[in-house]
Amino acid sequence: AVLIATPVATHHALARQAIEHGKHVLIEKPMCRSARQCEELIAFAAERRVTLMVDHTFLFTGAVQKLRELSTTGALGKISYYDSLRVNLGLFQPDVNVLWDLAPHDFSILDHVIGVEPLFVEASGYCHVNPHMPDIAYVTLHCAGGLIAHFNLSWMSPAKVRRIAIGGDRRMVVWDDLDREERIRIYDSGIRVHPRDERFTIIPEYRIGDIHSPRIASGEALAGVVRHFADVIEKGERPIMGGEEGLRVVRMLEAAQAALDSSLARVRGIS
Numbered sequence: 563a564v565l566i567a568t569p570v571a572t573h574h575a576l577a578r579q580a581i582e583h584g585k586h587v588l589i590e591k592p593m594c595r596s597a598r599q600c601e602e603l604i605a606f607a608a609e610r611r612v613t614l615m616v617d618h619t620f621l622f623t624g625a626v627q628k629l630r631e632l633s634t635t636g637a638l639g640k641i642s643y644y645d646s647l648r649v650n651l652g653l654f655q656p657d658v659n660v661l662w663d664l665a666p667h668d669f670s671i672l673d674h675v676i677g678v679e680p681l682f683v684e685a686s687g688y689c690h691v692n693p694h695m696p697d698i699a700y701v702t703l704h705c706a707g708g709l710i711a712h713f714n715l716s717w718m719s720p721a722k723v724r725r726i727a728i729g730g731d732r733r734m735v736v737w738d739d740l741d742r743e744e745r746i747r748i749y750d751s752g753i754r755v756h757p758r759d760e761r762f763t764i765i766p767e768y769r770i771g772d773i774h775s776p777r778i779a780s781g782e783a784l785a786g787v788v789r790h791f792a793d794v795i796e797k798g799e800r801p802i803m804g805g806e807e808g809l810r811v812v813r814m815l816e817a818a819q820a821a822l823d824s825s826l827a828r829v830r831g832i833s
Contacts, residue, residue: 563585563586563587563588563613563791563795564577564580564585564586564587564588565587565588565590565617566587566588566590567590567617569657570592570594570595570657570658570662571657573589573590573592573593573595573599574594574595574599574603577589577594577603578606581603581610581612581614582606582610584610584612585612586612586613586614586791587607587612587613587615588617588787589614589615589616589617590616591616591617591666591667591670591811592616592666592808592811592812592815593616593808593809593812594808596812596816597809597812597813597816600805601809603805604805604806604809613791613794613795613801614804614805615790615791615801615803615808616670616805616807616808617787617803618671618674618803618807618808618811619783619787620667620670620671621671621674621802621803622783622784622787623739623783624778624779624781625745625746625778626675626737627779628746628776628778628779629671629675629726629728629737629746630675632735633676636732637730637732637748638728638729638730638732638734638735639733639752640707640708640730640731640732641676641709641728641729641730642708642709642710642729642730642731643711643712643727643728643729644672644676644709644711644712644726644727644728645711645712645726645727645728645729646668646712646713646714647714647723647726648664648665648667648668648713648714648715648716648724649714649716649718649719649721649722650716650717650719650721650722650723651717651719651720651722653717654691654697654717659695659696659697660687660696660697660698660699660716660717661696661699661701661815661818661819661822662815663717664715665701665713665715665814665815665818666811668713668715669810669811669814669815670811671726672711673807673810673814674802674803674807675728676709676728678706678707678709678711679810679813679814680703680704680817681704681705681706682703682704683702683703683704683814683817683818683820683821684701684702684704684821685700685701685818685819685821685822685825686699686700686822686825687699687715687822687826688826690718696822696826697716697717698715698717698718699715699716699822700713700714701713701715701818701821701822703814703818722740724738724739724740725737725738725739725740730752731752732752733748733749733750733751734751734752735747735748735749736749744775745778746776746778747773747774747775748775748776749773750771750772750773750774751768751771752768753768790802790803
């Protein structure tokens with residue numbers, strides 16, 4: 563097997579070469595620079611009957627596994643929003659912008675926990691340090707069923723923050739990855755929305771209940787990645803972050819990048 567942890571621009575060529583020699587491949591995120599390159603690798607790996615996986619490490623954290631449990635069991639109810647704050651001071655990357663550096667984490671978590679694809683994507687940002695290399699980006703995904711997902715991504719923040727909030731009509735949950743004591747807090751709170759014909763005369767009903775902080779399984783996430791990679795190869799398990807999952811993340815990145823490019827062009831045109 564081969565692990566590829568190199569600049570994104572080299573992922574496709576190196577992975578193709580490894581697959582051509584019959585090697586199973588685990589690629590660092592994001593999978594490739596384009597969806598077309600991802601599709602080529604998926605088809606080539608299937609043809610050569612080798613495993614192709616992407617290292618979306620956060621999927622192997624106890625916190626993300628708990629979020630998926632809350633989502634798939636219906637504990638949160640109908641999910642209406644996903645809000646992420648992923649900011650820090652640097653590190654500025656020479657080959658990718660802040661979107662391609664940080665958003666793969668959130669896009670893979672969103673895909674794994676909720677399993678939705680965007681219908682429409684909005685994005686804005688700015689290049690403060692290097693021209694044509696955004697260091698701040700704000701991305702909004704509008705998804706089927708009324709779900710809206712918003713991502714605040716930055717290399718310009720004085721403090722490192724890693725926080726995700728997910729809101730359902732039964733419960734809401736906040737994951738603060740830097741809180742060592744209570745990484746996840748589940749809020750038994752919500753809003754009861756009345757039928758459309760009553761909304762102008764009756765205000766929403768607010769429910770404020772208990773806050774629960776469950777025990778989160780500990781363990782090195784990267785070790786979980788390696789174990790899963792081995793199990794997929796040796797036992798034929800279905801990968802939770804295979805080529806198709808990597809492709810969906812890159813498609814979201816491409817859509818967000820196109821929206822970001824459009825926004826930056828408009829700003830340059832009026833500045």
